[in-house]
Amino acid sequence: MSLLEIQDLVQHFPIAGSKSVVRAVNEVSFSLEKGETLALVGESGSGKTTIGRCVLGLIRPTGGRISFRGIDLGGSKTVRSLELRGKLQLVFQEPTESLNPRQRVFEQIDEPLRALKVPRPDREKKVREAARRVGLAEALLDRYPAEISMGLQQRVGIARAMISDPEVVVLDEPTSALDPTARAEIIDLLIRIQRDLGTSYLFISHDLSAVRQISHRIAVLYLGKIVEQGPSATLFAQPSHPYSVALLSSVLLPNPRIRSGRAIRLSGEIPSPINLPPACYLAGRCPLVIDPCREKMPPVETVSANHAVRCYRHGEVAKLVPDFDSFGRFQSEADRILGAGVPAQ
Known part of the structure; x- marks a missing residue:
């Protein structure tokens, strides 16, 4: 319990x-x-x-x-x-x-x-x-x-x-x-x-x-719903939801020589919390959107141990981030510059 x-x-x-x-x-x-x-x-x-x-x-x-x-x-x-x-x-x-x-x-x-x-x-x-x-x-x-x-x-x-x-x-x-x-x-x-x-x-x-x-x-929350949940090290190294990648890519660093590899850019308007769509809340902004995304809320799917995501195309998110290792190195460099250190375990 x-x-x-x-x-x-x-x-x-x-x-x-x-x-x-x-x-x-x-x-x-x-x-x-x-x-x-x-x-x-x-x-x-x-x-x-x-x-x-x-x-x-x-x-x-x-x-x-x-x-x-x-x-x-x-x-x-x-x-x-x-x-x-x-x-x-x-x-x-x-x-x-x-x-x-x-x-x-x-x-x-x-x-x-x-x-x-x-x-x-x-x-x-x-x-x-x-x-x-x-x-x-x-x-x-x-x-x-x-x-x-x-x-x-x-x-x-x-x-x-x-x-x-x-x-x-x-x-x-x-x-x-x-x-x-x-x-x-x-x-x-x-x-x-x-x-x-x-x-x-x-x-x-x-x-x-x-x-x-x-x-x-x-x-990870988007408009009051958890879209991805998992161990900290896993989400930073290999996020599986488009919104998670966009969120991680938005970190600003005081070093212009470091490229964040912003693989997913969200465009369009955020839905109103007064009138939320019946399907995926991110469908109107997501570069991976397909018809089912606009028709029904994606179910929660298990990606790996203790790692769950709510996305029909979570297996294809990696294609938008060509080199997850370099993405992880970017995050590590971000931590070094910002003085964040190592995640608690």
């Missing part, structure tokens, strides 16, 4: 004054194991953050099933139930906006423990331990968020999330607001915490260099 299981998750948002809805998440299924990092990647509007909010119970899903340790989250059992409280946590994208400007750092980290009614002497000890774990000097505990850098603010957010000993942490683009140096430090910190505590991460990001370094598995 997986630690966290998502089955056919659906999230629709009604439009005021209309019978139409925004179909943000469309029958998404995945699982998360203990000590594992699953990355949700895709362009803006693909449903990544909405899935994270559903998992945390911040919004009620339209349909589907979410279970944690075999317990269905919904109805009488939620993440706020006494036996589950503090076991699923969140690290926000913008540390400046997620911290209370009128509270000192100590109070920010201490907040979850107050909600869990931990005695004051125990709380003080835990706060100082959490601060040390994330690399915060004890002198910083008496400061306000505005008195420390954004990188340190994000460490406060991570300490606050980890202080309740969560089993699952949703990381909602935790590095996107940081400079490259702080970004690398935060990724290294998260990997070290996972290694020490066995915490599972749902890592939401469009930063593919960070995703490659921290994730064990990747789920």
